[in-house]
Amino acid sequence: MTTRLRVLDDGAWISIDDYREVRVSELWRLDTDEFCTCDLTDLIVENFQTVGVDGSSVEVRVYGQCIACGASGTTGWIPVGRIHDGSFTELARSAVRRPRPETKKQ
Ligand SMILES: [Zn+2]
8 A cells, every 4th residue: 555645835735645634834842952952842844845654654854943942944754643554643733753863764
């Protein structure tokens, strides 16, 4: 089974199997020390750069800004949800997300 993953509207949406599932302007909490020096990065998602899948985990790289310290930039791969039995379940908005070091994908 193949899952179709696309970035739409110049990075405004993530489309999964032709449904718009994840949009920008959300606030994500990241547990990373690569983006900024805050304990938890409070990231406003401004633009999706690319989307991929690692096993059943759907991951994106986003451009955004930490609202706590003002740092901005592009993140590593951040999980946004999972594919299970061919359908997508988004992570809870309040979930703390751990970006994966970008060694496996370009
Ligand atoms: Zn910060």
